Amino acid sequence: MVLLPVNCSLYPALKELSDPICIETGGARLNLFPAVRDPRVPRFLHPVAFVGAFTLLGMLFALQEWVSLHSWNNHIYITLRLVMAAWCVHYSLWGVICWLLWWRLRRSIQTADFFSIVTRFLPLSVAVSVLEEMIWVSIFPQLPLGLPRMTYWHRVVFHLDAELVDNLVIFWSAFFFLRGVGYYQLYRETEYAAVQLETQFANAQLRALRMQLNPHFLFNTMNSISSLMQTDIVAADRMLEQLCSLLRITLERGDVQLIPLSDEMEFIEMYLAMQDRRFTGRVRQEISVEPDLYDALVPAMLLQPVIENAYTHGLSRLEQNGLIVVDVRRQNDRLVISVVNSGLGLRPEPSTVEERRGVGLANVKDRMQLHYGSNQAFNIEELTHGKVRVSITLPLQFSERPTEKLTGYGV
């Protein structure tokens, strides 16, 4: 059995990809996905923890032995101090050995196949057990008590006879424990990789969706300007200026995903002003926003496709008296944005138009899904008199730091 070696795992490759996923919100940074802790080294595998745990174990055994000696073998006099010392030294030695195993050999332990277990670790276990016993015997020459004096080697053999099996058990327990840690690490690493890949993917998707919007909107407006140039130079000039202002704002934002509502509404006001020029006053525009929501965060360019859709499929069909209402309000811990437009309702349209209708709105839906998962809602419904309402419900979030804006006072 060969495990994936720890040092040639997915981790280094991922490291390059895994910049913390942060979202610029015009000065405020919002960490969408909290960083996952480096899973490579479990916290409990510190040398002090190793030796400490083993010494504690030794103390417990010592207490047990002392109690049993006192209850049954009253004829042997032994102090608690000696019992404690003997057991604690025995187990701290094992603590050090196990830590050395972890420190120097964990990779071979975690990756060892059956052959190398038999040929390398079996002899090692016996050697280490004997060595430990030899060191221990040299520290406690007075043991065993109650027997005639023996030479060093006699004592080693005497103690090994009693404890070799115990020592082997300790060694192999440690061996399998460290192997288990390897599995645990591998599991954590895979998990980490999965989370990282997921966030990378979500981010890439968001970026792509966001990029889709600009050219679409850009070329449509360019086309309007191109058309106006033939008939009304001044109007074309105005629209070009408006487009440049919109473009300037969009470029400045870069690929920031979440922006304050005030910025989004500013963009929408500009967009509506441009549409108003195209529709020469045929459409009445109403905007209402609860002022305490201006700092709430919303996905950038969330509303433009919705409003464009309202114009293309509703308002453009009307000769006069069109109406578009954009309303943003708070509903408990949610932000509810609704766009109502007059038009011809949601009646089925010829297939070519039907296909086109979806693109902008699908983009909005996809982005909301990626940002908020199931914690959001997008509804489109027909009201009376051919009115259509799109409502968007988002969790209410505020940026931690208010955005810095260029504002200056002077004389």
Added chain:
Amino acid sequence: MIHTVLADDEVLARQKLRQLLRDEPEIDVVGEGMTAAETIDLVRATKPQLLFLDIQMPGMDGFDIATELCSGKTGPTPHIIFTTAHDQYALRAFEIHAVDYLLKPFTRERLSSAVEHARREILLADQQPATNGAAGRNGGRYTTRIVFKSRGRIVFLPVSDIRWISAEENYVRISTQTETHLLRETMARLEEKLDPEMFLRVHRSSIVNLQHVKEVRTETDGEYAVVLVNGEKLTMSRGYRSRINEWLTHS
């Protein structure tokens, strides 16, 4: 007539300015500069009152030219309107007392409003030759103009153009003759900066420019309302009534 020099390294940019300025009755274009050196020489020779200045020019940038012209070696400093495609220099331009900051491409209306601001400042400077433009009016204690970004444009707004200001939580909405701007600012901070001779707080959430007030009216329910020249009506709190009465008796 306002003698004007245009400075831009791009011929089409100068052409656009020249054509649009032809329709401005008070503007007389006396020369055009293509480079920094040319512009400085031209300004020294013709002593214009107004200079349209591009920021990125061969040789020196627009600010270097402005500094050179302000050094006094060239005689009176012209009023400057920056024309540029970049918005990041706006604050700097504001600080060196530029009249306006036009982001390319600009419309005829935008240019007209900049020319109007320039005309007013030139007039003011002629009346008070000793002081540096508007600074003298209130001893420099209060703001006479505000710079901010609104709807993708840089606005250098003279406070006299403000009609009234309303509070919207952490924001204020500034209403001018033609439009409104939303700024992230508090009422208290803004009130501090505005000259109390000119602006009056009439409500917890509104400040009005007294120049635009037509009358104070008692409503049928006994409440007071401030009516602006253009017919807009703002409610007034009782607590602020005495202040406006005081002003009314003064004027």
